Amino acid sequence: MTSDSRSRFLDSITDVVTGRKISLLDWKTANIRYSVLLALFTVGLLVALAYLLALAIEPGAAILYISLALVISLTQSAIAYWYSDKLSLVASGARPATREENRYLVNVTEAVAIGAGVPTPRIFVIDSPAPNAFATGRNPRHGAIAVTKGLMELLDRQELEGVVAHELSHIRNYDILFTSMLAVTVGAIIVLRDIVLRATRYGGRGRRSTERKGGQGQALIMILLVVLLILAPILATILRLAVSRRREFLADATGAYITRNPEGLARALEKLRDYQGERLEVSEGVRHLFFTNPVRRFNASNLLATHPPLEERIDRLRRM
């Protein structure tokens, strides 16, 4: 108990959203707790939906449906836990950095890791002129950071330190663990919706011809199922985006705390804001991982952006 409350004194930063002091230890613990809850939620949800589906289509085979859902959801969570870092690195075309070739990046990352008190993460380079970076890895011992060539060219040392510190904060605070678990939940819901929507089309046609009785109860289940399955992904997406934006602010604040230099990160964000060149092409699945949103969408509303507007992030850093 005492050890927690003491280190809290040093490891606390001001939550830029609420203005309250929050402890990094709490944040980390919350991330781990929510990751476990999410994994359980996904398993529970898939099992429940499998049961409903079985009731609607084939009540006799309920056990089969449930065991299938269990196997699928557990496998998904396990893959997300152990392989999400490798998947994101492969998906973004990152290759390992070497000291000879990327001396500058390696030195900057090692220095920031010393300041953050975490092991040096594995360092990767993405051969793209678009400036961006991302972090992955379920815990600090398995952390990895990927930086584009464009980012290294655009930023000076202090600015690059700011970005690396921001990324290290995501690792140190277990944000990556949480987001990969969230991605599984959202992904599972979407896949399931597609399967069910297809299945109900078949099932609906078949049932009308064979059995007419008991249709009311089943119809109700079907309606519930369809509504749930259409609403769930929308809710999950909004939740993911809101959570991800708050995380960006917190990582900015932690990054500034690690480097003791909010100005470096603020200037980096300014350069990225003013950058007019090529954008990074990445699949939707890994977009939330990046330092700034790789895709610029002019019509995207505030609620549907994975990252808060750069202007707001710069402003909050400058006020520290």
Added chain:
Amino acid sequence: MATIIILALLVAIALFVISTYNRIVTLENRFGNAWSQIDVQLKRRNDLIPNLVETVKGYAAHEKGVFEAVARSRQAMMNASSVSESAEAANMMTAALGRLFAISEAYPELKANENFRVLQEELSGIENKIAYARQFYNDAVLQYNNAIETVPGVILAGPMGKKEQVFLEIPETERQAPKVSFG
């Protein structure tokens, strides 16, 4: 009944002593480890210096004052036997290297030398790591000092022979470490 109360009290005291003791030792190890991080970087820097001096001499042999300052601080570094001596020698070295790199600005051929560029990046990298390690060290010392000067740590600090630790000072010159950028 009385024995149960006494036993409970004894257990409570034992638990309290154990947790406080562990807390102090953990924090002591943390700043010890933080210091060894700094030490590793200081040693690496000292190892790179002969190579750097040789390279610079090839282009600017007459800048004797700087070479002497570097050699002196390197010697001081190797003779240092305590944390404060090492820290002082390290600051001397940082200042001497700052001068050396400032002088090198006047020699375009030196600046174009590949070996020099690599050494310069390595040394500013090390300089940065020292700065971060020192920051981490000071954080760890602050936590340790807080722990042994406040209740409950203060009760055990005396019997354990634990004393307040000194922070490492950050010299002004180092705030403007040479900036080099390799794309």
